[in-house]
Amino acid sequence: xxxxxxxxxxxxxxxxxxxxxAPYIQAKKSKSGFEFNSKIGFETRLFQDSALDSRQHGNNLxxxxxxxxxxxxxxxxxxxTITPFFRIDENDKERTHGDLRDFMLHKTxxxxxxxxxxxxxxxxVTESQHLVDIINQTDSVESTDGEDKLGQPMVHLILKPQASxxxxxxxxxxxxRTFAGxxxxxxxxxxxxxxxxxYESSKKEKQIDYAFRWSRTIKIWDIGLSYFSGTSxxxxxxxxxxxxxxxxxxPRYELIDQTGLDLQATIGKWLWKLEAIKRRSNSxxxxxxxxxxxxxxxxxxxxxxxxxxxxxxxYDDRENPALTPFDNDVLLASRVAFNDPASSELLFGFIxxxxxxxxxxxxxxxxxxxxxxxxxxxxxFSSNTKPTSVLYSQRNNxxxxxxxxxxx
Amino acid sequence: xxxPALVLAALLLIPLLSFAETAQEKGLRISKKSKxxxxxxxxQTAIYKMVLSDRYGRKTTRAMHNRQMEIRNDGDKSIIVFxxxxxxxxxxxxxxxxxxxxxxxxxxxxxxxxxxxxxSNNKSGSFMGSEFSYEDISSFEVDKYxxxxxxxxxxxxxxxxxxxxxxxxxxxGYTKQLVWIDKKIWRPxxxxxxxRKDSHLKTLMFLGYKKYFKTFYRPDEMxxxxxxxxxxxxxxxxxxxxxxxxxxSDFDVNALKRAR
Numbered sequence: 175x176x177x178x179x180x181x182x183x184x185x186x187x188x189x190x191x192x193x194x195x196a197p198y199i200q201a202k203k204s205k206s207g208f209e210f211n212s213k214i215g216f217e218t219r220l221f222q223d224s225a226l227d228s229r230q231h232g233n234n235l236x237x238x239x240x241x242x243x244x245x246x247x248x249x250x251x252x253x254x255t256i257t258p259f260f261r262i263d264e265n266d267k268e269r270t271h272g273d274l275r276d277f278m279l280h281k282t283x284x285x286x287x288x289x290x291x292x293x294x295x296x297x298x299v300t301e302s303q304h305l306v307d308i309i310n311q312t313d314s315v316e317s318t319d320g321e322d323k324l325g326q327p328m329v330h331l332i333l334k335p336q337a338s339x340x341x342x343x344x345x346x347x348x349x350x351r352t353f354a355g356x357x358x359x360x361x362x363x364x365x366x367x368x369x370x371x372x373y374e375s376s377k378k379e380k381q382i383d384y385a386f387r388w389s390r391t392i393k394i395w396d397i398g399l400s401y402f403s404g405t406s407x408x409x410x411x412x413x414x415x416x417x418x419x420x421x422x423x424x425p426r427y428e429l430i431d432q433t434g435l436d437l438q439a440t441i442g443k444w445l446w447k448l449e450a451i452k453r454r455s456n457s458x459x460x461x462x463x464x465x466x467x468x469x470x471x472x473x474x475x476x477x478x479x480x481x482x483x484x485x486x487x488x489y490d491d492r493e494n495p496a497l498t499p500f501d502n503d504v505l506l507a508s509r510v511a512f513n514d515p516a517s518s519e520l521l522f523g524f525i526x527x528x529x530x531x532x533x534x535x536x537x538x539x540x541x542x543x544x545x546x547x548x549x550x551x552x553x554x555f556s557s558n559t560k561p562t563s564v565l566y567s568q569r570n571n572x573x574x575x576x577x578x579x580x581x582x
Numbered sequence: 583x584x585x586p587a588l589v590l591a592a593l594l595l596i597p598l599l600s601f602a603e604t605a606q607e608k609g610l611r612i613s614k615k616s617k618x619x620x621x622x623x624x625x626q627t628a629i630y631k632m633v634l635s636d637r638y639g640r641k642t643t644r645a646m647h648n649r650q651m652e653i654r655n656d657g658d659k660s661i662i663v664f665x666x667x668x669x670x671x672x673x674x675x676x677x678x679x680x681x682x683x684x685x686x687x688x689x690x691x692x693x694x695x696x697x698x699x700x701x702s703n704n705k706s707g708s709f710m711g712s713e714f715s716y717e718d719i720s721s722f723e724v725d726k727y728x729x730x731x732x733x734x735x736x737x738x739x740x741x742x743x744x745x746x747x748x749x750x751x752x753x754x755g756y757t758k759q760l761v762w763i764d765k766k767i768w769r770p771x772x773x774x775x776x777x778r779k780d781s782h783l784k785t786l787m788f789l790g791y792k793k794y795f796k797t798f799y800r801p802d803e804m805x806x807x808x809x810x811x812x813x814x815x816x817x818x819x820x821x822x823x824x825x826x827x828x829x830x831s832d833f834d835v836n837a838l839k840r841a842r
Contacts, residue, residue, distance in 0.1 A: 211671060244842070282840065284831055296696040321694060332836060339836060391686070391835070396699050442684075442703045442753075472707030473755070480707055513711040515634050515642040517670070545642075548669045581668035 211242040215579045221359065222555075222572040230359050231265035238262070240275065253280045255293075257325075261316070268355030268368070269315040274325045287332040292325040295341075297387060297400060299438040299447045300464040302486045302505040302525060306434035306449045308402045309385060311349040318360055318554060324349045338390040345383040348373075348405045351425065362567040364413055367422035372412070373405065374428045374456070381405050381429075394441055400434040406455065428455040443470050447486070462490040462498075466505070482509035484523065495530060495563040502528045516541040530560045543578075550577045609729035609745045612763055617724050619768045623798045625651045625828040629821045632712055637812030644710065651828045656680055658721040659833035663841050664710075676838040677702075681723045684752075685716075690838045697835050706755025713784060713806040713815040715755055718775075726751050727759075737762035737772035738787065756783075767791060769799045777810075784808050795824040 217236045224232065238261035246253035257276035263269035278291040295309040309326055316322035327347040333340040353366035375381035383404020390397055409425035416422045432453045439446040450463040466486030473479075484507040488500040495501060507523025522537035533556065540550040555572040559565045603611070632644040645665040650658055657679025664670045672692035679685045685702040705717040727747040735744040742762035749756055757780045762772040770788055777783040790802030804817040831837060 211668070280840075284829065287836065287840075294695045296694055298696075299698075334831065334834075334836065339834075389835075391699075438699055440686075440699050440701060443701050445699070445701060470701050470704060472704035478708040478711065480704065513708040515636075515711055517667075517711060542667055542669060545667050546669075579669070581671070 207245055209242075209244040211244070212239065212582050213241075213579050214239045215577055217575060217577040219359070219573050219575045221570075223570040225359060226363060226567070226570050229357055230361070231357055232359075234266075234359065235264040236261060236269065242276070251282050253282075254278070255280070263315075266315070266355050266358035268353060268358055271315065271352060273313065275323075276325060285334055289328070289330040289332075292327050293330070294323050294325065295328075295330070295343075297398060297434070297436060298449055299396070299436050299445075300449050300466065300486055301468070301484055301507070302466075302488055302503075303464055303500055304449075305451045305462055305464055306398070306400060306436045308400075308407055308432060308434070309343065309345070311351055311407050313352050315352040315354055315358070315360075324352070337392075338388060341385075341387040341389075343383075343385040345385065345404060346380075348379040348381055348383070348427070350379065350427075351407065351409060353425070356420070359573075360568070360571055362423065362564070364421040364423050366411070366425055367416050367420075368425065370414070370416065370422070370424045371409075372424055372426040374426070375405055379405075394439050396436075396438045396440070398434075398436040400432075400436075402430070402432045402434070404429065406430040406453075410457070428457060430455045444468070445470075458492070460490065460492045462488075462500075464488050464500075468509075478513040480509075480511040480513060482511070483507075484509065488525070493529070495527070495532075495560065495565075497564075499527070499532075499534075499564050500525070504528060514541075516543070527563075530558075530563065532559050532563060532565055533557045534565065546581045548579045548581070550579070551575070552577075605731045606729060608731035610724070612731060612743050612745050613724050613727070613729045613747070616763050616768045616770070617722065620798060621652075621654075623652055623795065623824060625649070625824065625826045627821075627823045627826055628800075628819050631816075631818040632710065633816045633818065634712055635814040635816075649826070649828065649832065651830070651833055657685065657723055659830070660721075661833060661838060661841050672842060674838055674841045676833065676835070676841075677720075678833070679720050679723075681725045682751075685720065687716075688835060688838055690841070695839070697838060703753045705751075705753045713808045713813055714817070717749075717754060717756075718786070718806070722770075732760070735762060737764075738789065740771055741765045742771055767799050769801075782809055794822050798824070 260272040278293040310323035313322040354361035387400040411423040445468040486505040488503040512518040518541040650660040674690040676688040760774040773786040775784040788801040
């Protein structure tokens with residue numbers, strides 16, 4: 175059994191952290207040359223409807239912490255970053271989890287950089303989904319937007335010939351995606367049983383993956399070309415019945431080759447964006463793309479606020495709603511940066527499926543409280559979901575999430 | 583008067599005429615001189631605090647540090663890293679300014695490890711919620727303006743030339759700027775900004791100039807007042823350092839990701 179902790183013990187550990195670790199590191203900071211940056215988050219999710227499966231939780235509480243420990247030597251040419259993360263969830267044992275977001279040694283020289291350890295890399299330009307971004311596994315129990323990532327073991331060499339950047343990666347260990355457990359709420363009807371995980375590679379998670387990216391800025395253009403060969407970060411699912419007699423999904427990770435292109439043209443107030451991938455595996459090959467624009471009006475109606483309009487088209491040539499929710503979809507969204515002392519921000523919009531008219535609405539609002547707190551409120555809702563679609567199992571999961579984060 | 587005497591008188595007048603510059607020529611000369619005394623600093627780093635005050639005097643403070651590199655015959659390059667408030671600590675802003683084309687700007691969002699190229703046409707947009715807009719913090723380049731000398735004047739008790747600057751670049755939030763240039767140190771002491779309706783929008787004061795590196799004057803404080811809203815922003819500078827031997831590779835996207 176995984177993560178069989180008692181919640182009380184974890185709460186005690188958490189309290190210990192707040193009471194002792196935080197003041198300790200604050201005091202240590204100036205002496206040791208180590209820099210500490212910590213965050214504690216308090217989160218609650220409130221659901222509109224009762225769960226489809228009575229074993230799934232209703233409203234939920236959760237707390238998390240993350241500390242970044244940083245030190246540099248030799249005139250800033252060598253640095254070490256260590257970032258442990260931990261979350262305790264009231265109801266979902268799979269969401270109660272820890273991860274090393276970073277454990278990275280970073281050597282810098284004028285012509286090259288070398289990073290060895292565990293870390294995070296982002297590739298891409300679009301907002302609705304991140305097709306090209308493939309180095310890190312998604313920590314999907316964290317949030318539904320797919321932007322939280324698990325630390326990836328890597329050797330990362332950065333070369334800088336002329337105005338280009340070449341990134342070379344050796345990825346010696348595979349991280350499994352996290353999924354909500356039996357009692358978790360944001361899951362499919364048959365939950366994903368990560369005890370049954372299968373791999374195409376006989377080396378399983380020890381399969382070594384490779385990746386490469388070339389990128390360059392030429393005037394208004396930012397161009398990235400990438401290639402990945404190894405175990406896919408997104409699994410296929412095989413329905414089965416597990417030992418406990420539950421209908422579950424087995425995650426199966428295939429070996430793939432993926433070629434990616436990301437492109438942005440920055441023209442006046444317009445950011446024109448394109449991400450496209452071609453993915454090949456033994457079972458299937460497909461292409462997908464996201465393309466669109468972001469238009470920003472600053473000083474909207476005499477205020478200091480910036481108003482942004484986002485439009486993106488999402489396409490996947492499998493056109494199968496059981497495999498991807500974004501086969502032929504459009505994102506319409508607006509971002510308001512209020513530019514006030516509290517740095518208030520609002521993002522809201524929806525994604526509509528042009529084939530079956532499913533809609534997914536969202537809003538995200540955040541602002542600073544005092545100097546060291548941040549309050550975020552987000553909501554995610556779906557409507558008109560179809561039984562053939564991956565979104566159908568989320569039809570009772572409309573929720574609003576409140577989160578308060580303390581920084582120190 | 584006979585003819586040769588007239589010719590002689592005319593010949594004598596020629597040098598006088600050529601010295602009587604127009605207001606435009608004098609304005610340009612003052613702006614060029616002001617720019618030239620600040621040429622050759624190569625690079626610098628500094629720490630600064632940004633104090634925002636609303637019309638009731640309520641204050642919020644931000645801390646950041648920057649590095650800059652002088653680029654001859656083009657705009658400067660700079661990276662700004664935010665230190666506080668702590669939720670934006672590590673967020674960094676890279677800017678390649680240009681004289682006759684839009685600046686290139688990138689933002690690094692640390693929690694996502696994401697670099698985002700952003701639109702630089704928000705010149706009139708607020709920099710970090712302050713009373714400074716992006717064009718106010720961009721490097722001063724002579725070719726970005728039309729210049730006109732208006733009068734002699736005083737600012738902060740110093741004798742100054744008052745020069746009108748009319749932006750020639752696109753998307754400026756201003757119809758004109760008046761700058762008070764100190765006659766002794768040739769640095770700006772005061773700027774008045776006029777909005778698109780030509781009404782007086784903001785005043786910037788440069789306070790506490792000190793000499794660094796034997797030659798270069800830098801202010802301790804830049805204080806911007808918005809007359810239309812009553813809001814103020816002060817930039818309090820410290821720890822200016824010159825001679826860092828930066829190269830262009832300290833101002834690219836890879837450097838932005840490492841900046842802290």
